[in-house]
Amino acid sequence: MNVQxxxxxxxxxxxxxxxxxxGPDALVLSSQRTADGIEICATxxxxxxxxxxxxxxxxxxxxxxPPDNEIQLAQLKRELANLxxxxxxxxxxxxxxxxxxxxxxxxxxxQRLATLGVGRVLAGxxxxxxxxxxxxxxxxxQVTQQLMTALNSLSSEELAGFRIKAIIGGSGSxxxxxxxxxxxxxxxxxxxxQIALVHCGxxxxxxxxxxxATRLNIKQYSARSHEELAEALSGCRWAxxxxxxxxxxxxxxxxxxxxxxxxSRQRGGLAAFIALPATASSDHLREIxxxxxxxxxxxxxxTKVDEATSxxxxxxxxxxxxLALAGxxxxxxxxxxxxxxDEMLTNAxxxxxxxxxxxxxxxxxxx
Numbered sequence: 001m002n003v004q005x006x007x008x009x010x011x012x013x014x015x016x017x018x019x020x021x022x023g024p025d026a027l028v029l030s031s032q033r034t035a036d037g038i039e040i041c042a043t044x045x046x047x048x049x050x051x052x053x054x055x056x057x058x059x060x061x062x063x064x065x066p067p068d069n070e071i072q073l074a075q076l077k078r079e080l081a082n083l084x085x086x087x088x089x090x091x092x093x094x095x096x097x098x099x100x101x102x103x104x105x106x107x108x109x110x111q112r113l114a115t116l117g118v119g120r121v122l123a124g125x126x127x128x129x130x131x132x133x134x135x136x137x138x139x140x141x142q143v144t145q146q147l148m149t150a151l152n153s154l155s156s157e158e159l160a161g162f163r164i165k166a167i168i169g170g171s172g173s174x175x176x177x178x179x180x181x182x183x184x185x186x187x188x189x190x191x192x193x194q195i196a197l198v199h200c201g202x203x204x205x206x207x208x209x210x211x212x213a214t215r216l217n218i219k220q221y222s223a224r225s226h227e228e229l230a231e232a233l234s235g236c237r238w239a240x241x242x243x244x245x246x247x248x249x250x251x252x253x254x255x256x257x258x259x260x261x262x263x264s265r266q267r268g269g270l271a272a273f274i275a276l277p278a279t280a281s282s283d284h285l286r287e288i289x290x291x292x293x294x295x296x297x298x299x300x301x302x303t304k305v306d307e308a309t310s311x312x313x314x315x316x317x318x319x320x321x322x323l324a325l326a327g328x329x330x331x332x333x334x335x336x337x338x339x340x341x342d343e344m345l346t347n348a349x350x351x352x353x354x355x356x357x358x359x360x361x362x363x364x365x366x367x
Contacts, residue, residue, distance in 0.1 A: 002043055003029060009037040018042045105139050106131040112140060115356070116348045117312020119282055122319060144345060151318055151341030153325035154299055160189060162271040162298060164233065166244040166263055169275035170251075170288050174303035178275045178329050179245045180209050181336040183218065186241045192217040194240040198232050200224065200262055201247050209245055229262055233270075244270075251291040263295050271298035273326050276317060278308035285317035299326030302339065306331050309355060311348040 004021065008014035014037070018026050022044045029041045106127040113123035126146060130139035165182060169175035179197075186195050197213045198221045213220050221236065223229035229244075236242050250257045263272060272295045276285055300323045302314055318325060328339040 003041050004043065005039055005041055007034065007036050007039045011038050014038045014040045103131045105133060105136055108136050109139050109143055113143070116345075116352050117310030117315070119312065119316045122316050147315070147319070147345060148341035150322075151315065151325060151344055153338065153340050154327075156185075156338055159299070159326055160186075160241075162269075163240065164242045164244070164267075164270040166246060166270060166272045166295075167275060167301075168246050168249060168259060168263070168272050168292060168295070169277075169303075170280075170284070171248040173248070173275040173277050173280075173288075174329055175248075175275040176207065176209050176245060177331075177334070178273075178301050178303060178336065179243055180212050181329055181334060182243055183209075183213065183216070184334070185336050186243070187216065190240050193219075195219075196221065196236040196239040196242045198223055198229065198236070198242060198244045200229065200244060200259075223262070226261055226264075226266075230266060233267055249288060249291060251287050257291070260292070260295065270296055272296055273299050273301050274323075275301050275303050275329070276314055277304040278302055278311055278314050279304045280313060282313040282316050285313055286320070289317055289321050297321075297323055299324045301327050301329060301336070302344075303329045304331075305329075305347065308351065310351055311344060315344065315348060 006014050006017040006021070008017055011031070014031075015028075018028065018040055022042055026042045026044050029043060031038060031040050033039075109130055110120075110123045110127040113126060114120070118126075126143050129146065130142050133139040133142060167175045167179040167182065169178075183195065183197065195216075195218050197209070197218050199207075199210065200223050201207070202224075210220060219239075221232040223232045233242065244263075246259050246262065249259050263270065272292070274289070274292060274297060276288070300318050300321070302325070305311070305328060308314075325339050325341070325344070327336040329335075330337050
């Protein structure tokens, strides 16, 4: 691992050097105060667990690391990601203290973003962009406009333009309900004879999704391997729209995850839509997105918004992934609704205000 040291007069100056030399994906390992200011140790390289765990061989240089090593590598990446988040939070708190005195507008903007639930890294980047704007209201308006631009969305027509839609997500993400909502939405512009549903789970299970497809007279297929899915898609050439229901993603399995094996290198036109629950933590959402980055991701569908206390984690994940918002699953109507960046920010502000009101009520009771 190539570790580099950077020194600045404060946290911000040192972090700016890290970003300038190592880029935004740099991993901060440590931070300490020295006589010259703040010293940060950072790197961009992760140790190759597959190479460490696998015995060296001089006779076969193309040997592939066993699945156990893939799992060890995935676990190490998660541990390093958690360490990085912890360090960045600690540095972010110190950075906010430094900023509050020298740049009060940026500090106030960062604090408002934190109230919305936005992570310190994204909040710091946005606050830096308006550090020299005069007036808090003007700076806040500029930041919200930048967030709305980053939260771009697909129109209903653009979503309908994807012929083969694979719905993916972690366990409990609501992806099966999302697949059902997509199937209902397809009925608005297609007949049942033009739609196909492919199940990639256990064919012996009679799920609510399969029951719905039966009631709607939608033809169903089953595929449990990469080859079976390719054969099913080939047999569905008659369909105007194909919806693929997949098992839950398993980041702990690394590249051995069956969902990755199923969907990777399938026929052209397959688009994966990832269900992100608003109730999940930022770490979990980041892990799921990183795990599925090699799939043909076309958009994000937010779920469980009605159960969420904050939308900051989802906003962080969507902005970082640069994926478009493809819709929001509405539990009351069991339908997929269009969503925009403006709507997401409005809901984030509403939830933040509800949280502040709850805290105020608790303090009032305590007093």
